[in-house]
């Protein structure tokens with residue numbers, strides 16, 4: 001019997017009424033493990049998605065610009081899971097632009113291009129309404145704080161039209177979050193964070209205060225697990241893996257945090273889902289954040 005081990009860390013209600021298990025899944029690695037590498041095997045990617053659902057993962061993070069060599073995350077999700085099980089929440093992101101031949105997005109879409117990108121996600125995922133759409137702003141460097149109101153207002157209008165259930169913002173500063181919140185309710189923030197980063201947790205605390213989910217991207221470091229002696233020490237104490245400590249550490253940091261680790265490997269998926277049941281102590285957390 002399969003147990004829904006990913007649900008062990010409990011649930012969060014996006015926007016107050018859309019529940020998701022706090023351990024989710026990031027789909028960016030399904031088409032290709034590393035943007036510079038060869039595409040994955042289609043069958044392997046489909047098997048990872050099917051297994052994720054069995055493990056109790058009901059929050060999948062995707063984007064129309066996650067594709068490589070004929071494999072696209074949205075299309076894989078649809079093939080593996082459509083008709084979608086009740087309660088599955090698929091989050092997507094719009095904002096980045098990717099030209100043919102680019103291996104990843106290289107520019108930002110204008111406000112007038114966002115409706116098309118939302119419609120593309122609707123079609124690729126085979127739904128009439130998207131559960132959660134983030135406006136992803138800025139490039140790959142630190143969030144730049146530039147105004148986002150004009151673009152976020154377009155998504156807010158599409159939500160009013162019924163095409164989107166919940167809105168989020170990604171790669172933002174506290175001021176950009178506040179700007180978005182003045183336009184429409186924000187259910188989630190998706191910024192780069194992992195427990196080993198000495199990054200300010202102020203925005204995370206703001207999210208917690210405002211009942212906004214904080215969804216770290218690159219929760220496992222993004223480019224290979226961080227080689228970190230604090231993580232190794234806590235992992236040894238719990239007979240867990242470093243990846244599990246990174247994920248359990250995130251979940252312990254704030255009740256508003258939702259984990260979306262990415263993987264193209266069934267073994268890593270199982271390992272990551274099991275981290276939902278790893279309970280770290282106050283001492284562990286003090287050591288990790290030292």
Ligand SMILES: NC(=O)c1ccc[n+]([C@@H]2O[C@H](COP(=O)([O-])OP(=O)(O)OC[C@H]3O[C@@H](n4cnc5c(N)ncnc54)[C@H](OP(=O)(O)O)[C@@H]3O)[C@@H](O)[C@H]2O)c1
Nearest residue numbers: 026027028061217218219220221222243261262263264268
């Ligand atoms: N908003 C944004 O700007 C933004 C940017 C980047 C990503 N994202 C989202 O965030 C999600 C998570 O980020 P990510 O996937 O880029 O990075 P990540 O979760 O930090 O790390 C994924 C990498 O770690 C490896 N990995 C996964 N589980 C592992 C384990 N148990 N042990 C060892 N290695 C493991 C994966 O390789 P294997 O395939 O070999 O497991 C992959 O190379 C993405 O999937 C995407 O949905 C958003």
